[in-house]
Amino acid sequence: MKKILIPVFALVLLGSCDVLDKQPLPTIAPENFYQNADDAEAAITAAYDALQATGLYSQDLVVVGEMPSDNCTSTNGDVTTLDRINWTPTTSQVTNIWRACYIGINRANAVLKYVPNVSMAADRKNQILGEAYFLRALHYYNLVKLYGAVPLRLDPTETGDPAVIALPRTSAETVYGQIVTDLTAADGLAPASNTNRVTKGAVNALLAKVYLTQRQWAQAATAANKVINAGTYSLLPNFKGLFPAENKAPETILEVQNQGNADGNNILPDLLLPSPPATYSFPKFNIPTAELLQYADTSSVLAGGVRKPNADKRWTLIGRTNAGRDYASFVYSTSSTANDRGAFVYKWPGAPNAFNSPDNTYILRYADVLLMYAEAANEQSGPSADVLAKLNLVRTRAGLLPLTAASPQYASKKALRDEIDRQRRLELAFEGERWYDLLRYARHNQAEPGAHAVTALDLIQEKLTRPDVNYLLFPIPQNEINNNAQLQQNPGY
Numbered sequence: 001m002k003k004i005l006i007p008v009f010a011l012v013l014l015g016s017c018d019v020l021d022k023q024p025l026p027t028i029a030p031e032n033f034y035q036n037a038d039d040a041e042a043a044i045t046a047a048y049d050a051l052q053a054t055g056l057y058s059q060d061l062v063v064v065g066e067m068p069s070d071n072c073t074s075t076n077g078d079v080t081t082l083d084r085i086n087w088t089p090t091t092s093q094v095t096n097i098w099r100a101c102y103i104g105i106n107r108a109n110a111v112l113k114y115v116p117n118v119s120m121a122a123d124r125k126n127q128i129l130g131e132a133y134f135l136r137a138l139h140y141y142n143l144v145k146l147y148g149a150v151p152l153r154l155d156p157t158e159t160g161d162p163a164v165i166a167l168p169r170t171s172a173e174t175v176y177g178q179i180v181t182d183l184t185a186a187d188g189l190a191p192a193s194n195t196n197r198v199t200k201g202a203v204n205a206l207l208a209k210v211y212l213t214q215r216q217w218a219q220a221a222t223a224a225n226k227v228i229n230a231g232t233y234s235l236l237p238n239f240k241g242l243f244p245a246e247n248k249a250p251e252t253i254l255e256v257q258n259q260g261n262a263d264g265n266n267i268l269p270d271l272l273l274p275s276p277p278a279t280y281s282f283p284k285f286n287i288p289t290a291e292l293l294q295y296a297d298t299s300s301v302l303a304g305g306v307r308k309p310n311a312d313k314r315w316t317l318i319g320r321t322n323a324g325r326d327y328a329s330f331v332y333s334t335s336s337t338a339n340d341r342g343a344f345v346y347k348w349p350g351a352p353n354a355f356n357s358p359d360n361t362y363i364l365r366y367a368d369v370l371l372m373y374a375e376a377a378n379e380q381s382g383p384s385a386d387v388l389a390k391l392n393l394v395r396t397r398a399g400l401l402p403l404t405a406a407s408p409q410y411a412s413k414k415a416l417r418d419e420i421d422r423q424r425r426l427e428l429a430f431e432g433e434r435w436y437d438l439l440r441y442a443r444h445n446q447a448e449p450g451a452h453a454v455t456a457l458d459l460i461q462e463k464l465t466r467p468d469v470n471y472l473l474f475p476i477p478q479n480e481i482n483n484n485a486q487l488q489q490n491p492g493y
Helices: 037-052 060-064 092-117 122-147 172-189 200-213 217-229 268-272 290-296 366-381 385-397 413-427 434-447 456-464 478-483
Strands: 252-256 319-321 324-326 330-334 341-345 361-365
Touching: 037 092, 037 122, 060 092, 092 122, 092 478, 122 172, 122 200, 122 434, 172 200, 200 217, 200 252, 200 361, 200 366, 200 434, 217 366, 252 366, 290 413, 361 366, 366 385, 366 413, 385 413, 413 434, 434 456
Parallel strands: none
Antiparallel strands: 252 361, 319 324, 324 330, 330 341
16 A cells, blocks of 8 residues: 555563563553554554555466466466466465465454544544455455365454464355455445545445355345446446556546555566566566467458457557557567567556556456446346346447347357356456456356356366366465464365
8 A cells, every 4th residue: 555554563572681681662562552543544554555465466366366277378487386277285376375365354353353442533433444344355255265265263363372373264155154244344334435445336346256256146246236336437438548557437446556665566567577668587477378369369450550340459459669569458579588579468567666566456347347247147037138238338348349139149148158258358357357267167167067168177177187176276375284283275285
């Protein structure tokens, strides 16, 4: 976050010394930190700050959301394990995401425990509590979709006592239930408007995503429709204008705020872009696959340089940059250096600054909500004018012709589902959504064989030569297993 002030809750163990014979230094304990409104504001700012961790939206959560999928590849040693789907309990991203989520949960838990007793304006206190409920729900959602059952901690960790900190895993169903409980509480407390922070729109957008993951179609459609009917959000007219994310109202629902220095940074541009503009040359993360580029149909001009009619503006040539040709979703570099030649992700195009970019990262944006609503409504009752209306908003912004009742995509629930899947892939490419979509598609296919054309299990089969369902979940990090005898490892690891 920008201009972060982070409260530190320390357990200080000071031994006496006959030689020095000094009094222990004073410490700030939680019970005497939360004294006034400024303390409450500092605490919720610290909770937001957790989103910037490299284990979350400044690197790993986005990388994991793309690298195992059909969108991206890489030869970089840090991420080829993800590309090949052969991660282990000691893979760095497996550990980093877990750790970063629980740091965020602990900060949110501290707010929820102590802020209710702070003397301050009731309206702002309620907003802060709503923000904390949302943040806790977001972290648990990121955990449960990757690891399945996880320890459910609803109070801040304020002791090193193993009896307190070594919790067993809680079933995924119970964790999802807690997420819904937290988001329901947040919906009653969060404001409709809250600049650069959690709003009712963010709460219901995340709730729609949670319900969609569980295949609770009616609830997902209802939550998404609350965001749509609020009238607060709409699509920007120009897809390219979304990037870099800099609180791009009216499409932004929630972004991670980055200042571009060591206290508020985003390292993704330097990991993704060729050099220049990246700081130096090395094998990049999240390289767009040739299959994706072909799938997206990147041809953009006819003979004589005339733009192809109805070309997809997300993927067609729109100009040149210092790095080469600019296709909105990616950039094509003509460098003579192998590491810097070819297609590269271009949704974080801000000039990198030694791995401290000011580019924000989207957590939730309106196009995603429209597509979630279209998916959930189609799963409920099949093609309808209502579903087409929402889907066409995304298609026409991309420069594509609107679908009609005569379109082949409208012929059946399966045909329209395939089109919604396609638009999710093309609209949200590289934003850390594809692998998570493929995971839920795999579970949908388990419940309804053949529902989706491509799922995570297809890629697991391709890369491991076996459809190993165990790889639909990450392993529990090995260091967590070592430190907590109550944790059981996921099957297959």
